[in-house]
Amino acid sequence: MSFIDKLLPTKKILVVDIGTYKVKAAICEQKDGNFDIIWYWEKRQETSDIIHWEIWNIEWICETIERAFIKASLESEANPKDMIINIPTSHVISEVNKINYKRDSKNTGIDLRELDEMIAKVEYLSLEKAKKSITEKTGYQDIDMKLIVSSITKMTIDWQQVTNPIGFTWENVSISTLNIFIPLSKYNLLQTIWTYLNKNIVSIVPLEFSIPKLIEYTSLSFEDVIFIDIWNTKTTIIVQKSGSIIWFNRLDIWTNDLIKEISETTWDLTVNIIKNLDDNKNYLDEKKKFFELWKSGFTIALKDVLWTEVSPYKLFLTWGWNNLFMREMLENIDLAQEWLKSVKANFLVIDKNIVDEITYIKNDFLKDKTNLNLLSQVICAKEIIAIKKDPVAEVLKKVVKKIEK
Numbered sequence: 145m146s147f148i149d150k151l152l153p154t155k156k157i158l159v160v161d162i163g164t165y166k167v168k169a170a171i172c173e174q175k176d177g178n179f180d181i182i183w184y185w186e187k188r189q190e191t192s193d194i195i196h197w198e199i200w201n202i203e204w205i206c207e208t209i210e211r212a213f214i215k216a217s218l219e220s221e222a223n224p225k226d227m228i229i230n231i232p233t234s235h236v237i238s239e240v241n242k243i244n245y246k247r248d249s250k251n252t253g254i255d256l257r258e259l260d261e262m263i264a265k266v267e268y269l270s271l272e273k274a275k276k277s278i279t280e281k282t283g284y285q286d287i288d289m290k291l292i293v294s295s296i297t298k299m300t301i302d303w304q305q306v307t308n309p310i311g312f313t314w315e316n317v318s319i320s321t322l323n324i325f326i327p328l329s330k331y332n333l334l335q336t337i338w339t340y341l342n343k344n345i346v347s348i349v350p351l352e353f354s355i356p357k358l359i360e361y362t363s364l365s366f367e368d369v370i371f372i373d374i375w376n377t378k379t380t381i382i383v384q385k386s387g388s389i390i391w392f393n394r395l396d397i398w399t400n401d402l403i404k405e406i407s408e409t410t411w412d413l414t415v416n417i418i419k420n421l422d423d424n425k426n427y428l429d430e431k432k433k434f435f436e437l438w439k440s441g442f443t444i445a446l447k448d449v450l451w452t453e454v455s456p457y458k459l460f461l462t463w464g465w466n467n468l469f470m471r472e473m474l475e476n477i478d479l480a481q482e483w484l485k486s487v488k489a490n491f492l493v494i495d496k497n498i499v500d501e502i503t504y505i506k507n508d509f510l511k512d513k514t515n516l517n518l519l520s521q522v523i524c525a526k527e528i529i530a531i532k533k534d535p536v537a538e539v540l541k542k543v544v545k546k547i548e549k
Contacts, residue, residue, distance in 0.1 A: 156224035158216075158343065159525050160209055161518040162232050164194045164375060167205070168518045169212040171222050172525055179526045183220030184515075187212040197234050197378045197394065199333055206340040213341070227343045228525050230517075231334060234378065234394050236350045237282065237289070237325045239274030240297075242318060250315035259309060259535065262317065264543045267294065270321040271547060278325065290331040292348040293324035294544045296536055297388035308535060320388055324353060347528060352392040354520035356384050359460060361523065362498045368456035369494070370446070373517070374399060374470070379438065381445055385456065391449040395441045402434040422468045435473045443482045455479065457488040462496060462516045 155174040160167065168186040172179065187208050193201050217223050243266045247258075254262075275286050298305065298320040301312050309317070326348070338345045355371050371382040375398065382392040406417050406427050420426045446455060459474060471493045479486045499519065527537075 155529070156222055156226075157346075157525050157529070158213060158224045158227040159518065159521050160213070160227055160229045161521055162194070162199075162205065162209070162230055163189065163517065164197065164232065164378075165189055167208045167212050168515065169209065169216050170518055170522055171216050171220050171224060172522055173222070174526075174529050179529070181522060182222060183216045184518075185212045185216040185219070187215075194232050197232055199232060202333055202336050203340075206337055209337065210341055225344055226346045227341075228347045228349055228521055228528070229334065229337065229345055230351055230354070230521060231292075231326060231330060231348055233326060233330050235327050235330055236352055236392075237278055237284070238352065238389075238392060239270075239277055239323050239325075240320065240388075240390055241270040241273050241323075242320045243269050245317040245319060247315050247317060251313055253311045253313055254309045256310065256535065256539075260539050260543070263296070263319075263536070263539045264546075266319045267321065267540065267543050268547060271323060274323045274325075284325075284327060288328055289325040290328050291323060291325055291544070291548060292331070292350065293322070293353050294540060295322045295353070296320070296540055297322050298386065299536070310535060322353075322389055324350060326350075347524070349521050349524045351517055351520065352380060352382055353389070354524050355380070355382060355460075355462070355517065356389060357520045357523040357527075358462075358496075358499050358516060359494070366458055366460075366494070369458050369460055370456050370491075372442075372459055372461045374462070379442070381442065383446070383449060383456065385453075393445055393449075395438075395445065397438045397441050401437075402430065405434065406430045424469060424472075431469050431473075435470070439473075439477065443477075443484065446484060447482075450484070452485065455484045455486045457486045457491055458494055459491050460494045460496065 157172050159170045159172055166186045166188055168184070170181050170184045173182045189208060190201070190204055193199070193204050193208065199205060245262055245266055247254075271291070275289070278284055278289065279286075296319055298318075299309060300306065300318045301309060302314040302316050303318075306312060331348075334345060334348060351373065355373055356369070359366055359369065367385070367387045369384045371380075371384065373380040373382075379395040379397050380392065381395065383390050403414055403417050406412060407414060409430055410417075410427070412420075417427070457479070461470060461474070474491050474493055477491055479489060479491070496516065499516065
């Protein structure tokens, strides 16, 4: 039930993942009811392009994106005008709100007119609450922020969860919303990319929003999950409960710390460290030291958001390697000892190979599991193109467009 900006006017789209290590570009096509990646290319970033997950050299990033796109375009003979892009920044601000709406007539079915009115009232209240909360927490005023994602994450009618409320009767409607903002200064950086590439950025999709999409199209339906995305300069943690994102944040603990520690201790070259990191016989002391530091930040962050709530025990872990040592150490955490409430004693790490089930993704694309972040954005692109099939998303799109004028 999510909406991201506006409906694409074309059936081809460029999806770009700006990472700290690489820029990745996928050209996607919707044809005959199918949605496919028709070509993919990637280009290494310079280490000075993005520092601490913030764009440092916008010109070089623009050039890197352009080179990756040109290569993909030449190989695929496609030149889409529209693009979806993520935003590498720690200043992604989210607000989750639950709004209760009482219908005037509980015996008549909800029609499109009432749905429009209902979502308009709920989204207006949700945005007002979100902006006030963000100002109190960060100091950003309304004019300093740009709304990039609005999503209705859950809707219940008299406590029965529904995806399409058209035709339902009853009285009490509860709607949970997720609104994501970035500072206007960060949005203007993406406008620079837009101008440089002569492309139309139709949606900015932060990874905090897209990564949970990775399990929505598989046979494994998990409502309560913690997503952990560990990369060169940041760890992103996303908590999902009852199928809805309730919180996300980034930790300043990253794999560069581990590689640096190993390099200083062993004098191994970085390329060898990366190659041998998954071997459970290598770098045991360094891995243990890194994990203890990482675990401390991770569990403190969870306790801050969950308080006395039950913590999800299922973890979906993405990383550039097979992360075998992280999987093993995570599954050995005693949740009670960390003062986390859970129905299980330990975490369970979900095998990320489940994404191979997504039928419209070519197998060769997923041979490299570092493509998971880009894949999550491709899934969002598919949803955007198909937005008219979802009346709730379509109404929400119109409502937000009207509110944001």
